Amino acid sequence: MLRSSEAGGVVYSRLIAKEGDESTYELFIGPQHPASGHMRFIVRLEGDIIVSVDPDIGYVHRTMEKLAEGREVIKSIPLLERMTIIDSHNVTLGLVRALEKLLDVEPPPRARYLRTLLSEINRIASHLYGMGIAGIMLNHSTMFMWAFGDREVWIQLAEDLSGSRLTHTYSVPGGVRRDLPQGFADKAEKAIRYMEKRLRDYMAIFLDNPQVRARYEGVGVLRKSEASRLGIVGPNLRASGIRYDARLAEDYAAYSELEFEVPVREEGDALARMLVRVEEIKQSMSIIRQVLRKIPDGPFFSEKYLRLLPPPLREQVAKTGRVKFPGVFASLKLPEGDAVSRVEMGHGEIFYHVTGNGSTKPYRLRVVTPSFRNVILFRYLMPGHRFMDFPAIYGSLDYFPPEADR
């Protein structure tokens, strides 16, 4: 049934894990290996040419879809943000958008800007993580240590805003949990100026380094038609020449009111994927500047739900700029019906489909993460390359195993 021809731009035979005969060498990498993350690859080699790669995901599977069906829907926000802990606000924003569509509530303008702010801080931190890991996979430990050190700057900004370093649980249906703290704009401006200087350093030591270029240039080329047919998402897609971003496709947060470019490159190789990430960090910083300049005054939580709070609590919210949830919020009933939403994470587009049946728990909560959609690239891009290209391609894909596993 599978055609090995190039129908629709995809070589189907490359998608199938091959067994091979006695001349192929079977190599198991992971699941506890510094270069594999928490996943296992079954790589089949002929000499040092890769014949096929079978990504064996599932090592950190935590059955999040099933667990989410068993609890009140508001509790699935802190549950699901654990799947991409390095990018936790973007992960849950999709769920919150889907719930808002289902519950028919809109966040006030200030909340939409605050969501954008934390999303972009998370995106920068996520890209720095990816670039650091890509560095260590090429044995470039300076890049790894620099990127992880500089990530701290953005994590602290996120902590200032939301109160926690990694699992922010910032967006909730109807708005955000906390208002903008005082003096945040100055801190953010300082961080942006620091990062602009550091990005030049990164280019000099890593991406303009001739040895790194030799490992990345022309390696793991994904053509435009293939990227589209395989449903690749995120920087990996845009490095292949397709200008698609869920921030443009889906109307969420304040992106329709802000100006930003979607960086696109035509080459589709590992280097292009890395350079797209660098450009996206610059764009994110520009978005943060715009948000802090343009952010409107007003409530940060929807009037519809504020009315559920008892009066003393409502006063407290206005005074402190923080929402403390009463029990009634945890028993929000999901109406019958379903809602979908798509949100752009650092790794790419995340897809949510929530089905409600009138109870407090979702009847079915489906999530497809960007890493799960990109995992097909291991099968597709690797065959034909030398084994030494494996870590280079893997690093450039910015794959995050816990996210694919859920």
Next chain:
Amino acid sequence: MSGAEPVSLVEQKLREKGFEAAAARGVVKVRATPDRLRELAEETVNLGFDHLASVEGVDWPQEGVVEVVYHAESYREDLRGVLVEIRVRVPRDDPKLPSLIDVWPNAILLERETWEMLGVVFEGNPDLRRLLLPPDWSGPPPLRKDFKVVEEGTYVEVE
């Protein structure tokens, strides 16, 4: 949502081919029967929705069916705000559907997950192996409603 116009255009084109389609909030919802699924999928690809965002299963034990839901999306500028949702119902005790990996190549892993989690057999997918669960896992498919999650108490008793 980038304009209601492409949504109604897609809806109209699928209706012309004789499928029940309804559009709401940027999603074109289509129902199909298992024997017409492939035809509908090919039609959707021809309209520009050349890859899947998701394949999922929803279990409805009272009605005795598992509903398989496909969401197809497009990277084309004019269609990027639109999703096509295809729902197919299969009997719960013998859930079988044709595999769509030659229509949407990225269904290969998504179908594998739905097979594992809801027990829907995709005939023609050469790769139906365990994906997320351990290889020695047994019991009913875990995303069916008759599979109950056993939760540990707050205190774990030490023997």
